[in-house]
Amino acid sequence: MTATTSRPLTKILIANRGEIACRVIATCRKMGIRSVAVYSEADRTARHVQLADEAIAIGASEPKASYLNIPVLIAAAQSTGAQAIHPGYGFLSENPGFAQACTSAGIVFIGPSAQAIEAMGSKSAAKEIMQKAGVPLVPGYNGEDQSPEGLLAQAEKVGFPLLIKASAGGGGRGIRIVRAAEEFAAALTSCKRESLSSFGNDHVLLERYLSSARHIEVQVFGDTHGQVVHLFERDCSMQRRHQKVIEEAPAPLLTAEQRASLGAIAVRAAQAIGYTGAGTVEFIAEALPDGRAGACYFMEMNTRLQVEHPVTEMITGLDLVEWQIRVARGESLPLTQDQIRCHGHAIELRLCAEDPSRDFMPSTGRMTRYAMAPEIAGEVRIDSGLREGDTVSPYYDSMIAKLICWGEDRPTAIARAQQALAQTHLAGPTTNLRFLSRLLALPAFQNAELSTAVIASHQTTLTAPRPLSDQHLVLAVAAALQSGPWASAGPLSPTAHTPRDQSPDPWSLPNAFRITAPAQRSLRLSRDAEDWSVTVQWAPLAIGLGEALDPIDLLPTESPRQLAVCWRGQVLHGWADWERQPTVRLHLWTEDDDVLLQWDDPYATGQLDDDAEASLTAPMPGQVMRVHVGPGATVQKGEALLVISAMKMEFLVSAPRDGVVEALLCKEGDIVTEGLTLARLAPLAHAETPTPVKN
Ligand code: ADP
Ligand code: ADP
Ligand code: MG
Numbered sequence: 001m002t003a004t005t006s007r008p009l010t011k012i013l014i015a016n017r018g019e020i021a022c023r024v025i026a027t028c029r030k031m032g033i034r035s036v037a038v039y040s041e042a043d044r045t046a047r048h049v050q051l052a053d054e055a056i057a058i059g060a061s062e063p064k065a066s067y068l069n070i071p072v073l074i075a076a077a078q079s080t081g082a083q084a085i086h087p088g089y090g091f092l093s094e095n096p097g098f099a100q101a102c103t104s105a106g107i108v109f110i111g112p113s114a115q116a117i118e119a120m121g122s123k124s125a126a127k128e129i130m131q132k133a134g135v136p137l138v139p140g141y142n143g144e145d146q147s148p149e150g151l152l153a154q155a156e157k158v159g160f161p162l163l164i165k166a167s168a169g170g171g172g173r174g175i176r177i178v179r180a181a182e183e184f185a186a187a188l189t190s191c192k193r194e195s196l197s198s199f200g201n202d203h204v205l206l207e208r209y210l211s212s213a214r215h216i217e218v219q220v221f222g223d224t225h226g227q228v229v230h231l232f233e234r235d236c237s238m239q240r241r242h243q244k245v246i247e248e249a250p251a252p253l254l255t256a257e258q259r260a261s262l263g264a265i266a267v268r269a270a271q272a273i274g275y276t277g278a279g280t281v282e283f284i285a286e287a288l289p290d291g292r293a294g295a296c297y298f299m300e301m302n303t304r305l306q307v308e309h310p311v312t313e314m315i316t317g318l319d320l321v322e323w324q325i326r327v328a329r330g331e332s333l334p335l336t337q338d339q340i341r342c343h344g345h346a347i348e349l350r351l352c353a354e355d356p357s358r359d360f361m362p363s364t365g366r367m368t369r370y371a372m373a374p375e376i377a378g379e380v381r382i383d384s385g386l387r388e389g390d391t392v393s394p395y396y397d398s399m400i401a402k403l404i405c406w407g408e409d410r411p412t413a414i415a416r417a418q419q420a421l422a423q424t425h426l427a428g429p430t431t432n433l434r435f436l437s438r439l440l441a442l443p444a445f446q447n448a449e450l451s452t453a454v455i456a457s458h459q460t461t462l463t464a465p466r467p468l469s470d471q472h473l474v475l476a477v478a479a480a481l482q483s484g485p486w487a488s489a490g491p492l493s494p495t496a497h498t499p500r501d502q503s504p505d506p507w508s509l510p511n512a513f514r515i516t517a518p519a520q521r522s523l524r525l526s527r528d529a530e531d532w533s534v535t536v537q538w539a540p541l542a543i544g545l546g547e548a549l550d551p552i553d554l555l556p557t558e559s560p561r562q563l564a565v566c567w568r569g570q571v572l573h574g575w576a577d578w579e580r581q582p583t584v585r586l587h588l589w590t591e592d593d594d595v596l597l598q599w600d601d602p603y604a605t606g607q608l609d610d611d612a613e614a615s616l617t618a619p620m621p622g623q624v625m626r627v628h629v630g631p632g633a634t635v636q637k638g639e640a641l642l643v644i645s646a647m648k649m650e651f652l653v654s655a656p657r658d659g660v661v662e663a664l665l666c667k668e669g670d671i672v673t674e675g676l677t678l679a680r681l682a683p684l685a686h687a688e689t690p691t692p693v694k695n
Helices: 018-030 047-051 070-080 096-104 114-121 123-132 148-158 181-199 256-272 309-316 320-328 410-422 433-441 459-463 470-482
Strands: 011-014 034-040 054-059 084-086 162-166 175-178 204-208 213-222 228-240 243-249 277-287 293-302 345-352 369-371 380-384 399-407 425-427 520-527 530-537 542-544 549-554 562-567 570-579 585-590 593-600 615-617 622-627 640-646 649-654 659-664 677-682
Touching (some): 011 018, 011 070, 018 320, 034 047, 034 070, 114 293, 123 256, 123 293, 175 181, 181 204, 213 320, 243 433, 256 277, 309 345, 399 410, 433 593, 470 562, 470 570, 470 593
Parallel strands (some): 011 084
Antiparallel strands (some): 162 204, 213 228, 277 293, 380 399, 615 677, 622 640, 659 677
16 A cells, blocks of 8 residues: 655654653654653653653643643644644543644644544443444433433433443543442432543433443554554453453454454444544443353444553554554555454553552552563563652552563463563552452453453452461561661671661661670561561571571672572572551562561551541542531541542542541642541540531
């Protein structure tokens, strides 16, 4: 096919951050195009800023002030001489106003037309268009009547369980499951509130809820010459909170007819709106017990590059960002439908800074350890937005990297992904790394019995802590001697490292035990309700896990955090991280496990405040969205006090017991850090005049 280049593009500004900004920069470099990164205050030193040829500051850390600030982004493109803007995904990628603003300023928007974005931007409007184009839809209601009574009446017709979805929603937000009519009103209010605050509009639609469903989507591409092709399908059924965790291509266990029909419907859908560039048509299908898919219904169309586009790249051998740029330059699609081939199987894992055992609560902080598995061309690919030492900030998405593996077949791709995870070593914020390994190991996943219910139904298996081994205890003691509370106790072994940080307590406590020079010392390590007792002997160094003492030897390592300890004729390896506040905790991390242990040392200070329960602290860094009570309010156990929003989620802070709000230390709009005291509750009896003040 001959390329008709109408627009020379020599410099592209990437209006995004994180891994996707880095991803786009890589293709620009390959194509000989200069890249311009933009950055908020929090991202001044971020990886995408370092990788780009140029970088320009665009404002404060809050997305509204920077990555969502249209005039500032347009001005940044103009001042740097970028002829085009790539929006990445998320942020402004599906904002028709942004596409239009680019066009009006004479800048090429690397994406579909503002009209196409607009047409698909509302899930309700999109469903209407698709209905007319003869595309099957999930039974539901997507009409104009938005009154609570009208919607309830429609809900009764659709039947329960059903979903209320924000028409403008995305990223799994603005979705509520309603299992019975009595829950409807409250769910509607909360869905509308979230939608209004996150998407600026509170229009909703109703859909029958498929309790065991498969999410199957088709990658489409259109050019400005009227051609539309599809690049096969992906299965994204492994989800938590309606958000994808694992994606793969091609979708397993589809019949040839299903595959052909999905591709054809997706192309028809894209043609119906004169689509150009990369897009994804999402379908939902009933998941059959043997893993196959039942009837497939159109769900929505995403008018942008998708997070999971790399799995399509791996099975087709194509670079979708390159295709986007070529289409934006006015070229024809590089291949026709019958030239596009699918080879092997690819799987993508989303690595997120979040805690799967705390309902996937996002986690933030400095990545003190960030060693990803080595990449292998064509087999193991890592798309990452972070480097060791970088901080995961509360302002943005919790996804930090994607691990993508290819194999000749599905089992090979899974095996490679498992191997790569074992070679990935992270410390700092909690991540879903081990959760992902366990997910890959689930028989349901291995047998391709995919459904959106898999994660929730295996929650315990996926998140339960593993039993602690003797090896962990030995490594814990080694860590204490090398980089932890006992490191200042002198040269315990010829190779012991000096602590890097000389700050007081509990590290540089005067070591009472050293002054009185006991030959042995007992220590207690705990995790949740479990605890372990360990005896340590100095000179010669030995450890007792039961009756007997076994000699141990600390071997030299590259860094104080890295451990190599010789014990019972074997060398144990690991890495250690110490947390000092509010209590001393050890993050110990081995090739196939991660443990967080409480260090109970009678000499250490900083134990938890007895009164902790009376202080309500922020569960995570974020913004206070709503304050439901005022100072002096009498509250009951479980009553909603505040709503905190961060990283695409809302968290309710509720009263841990009955009491009176003694002090309210935050207001709506405040940015709060994790652990910050938000309010104090006094017991009812202590309250002087319990005046209920609620707003
Ligand atoms: P997809 O539909 O592409 O699989 P999602 O539905 O999870 O992905 O939507 C993409 C989400 O990614 C957006 O909602 C946004 O919150 C988030 N996001 C936006 N920019 C970034 C980024 N640079 N890195 C990680 N996540 C991002
Ligand atoms: P978003 O814009 O947030 O991606 P979607 O409409 O694509 O919203 O839905 C997100 C996810 O929610 C889907 O991938 C699917 O797992 C689940 N979901 C959506 N609609 C239904 C439905 N009708 N029944 C069951 N699950 C659904
Ligand atoms: Mg979706």
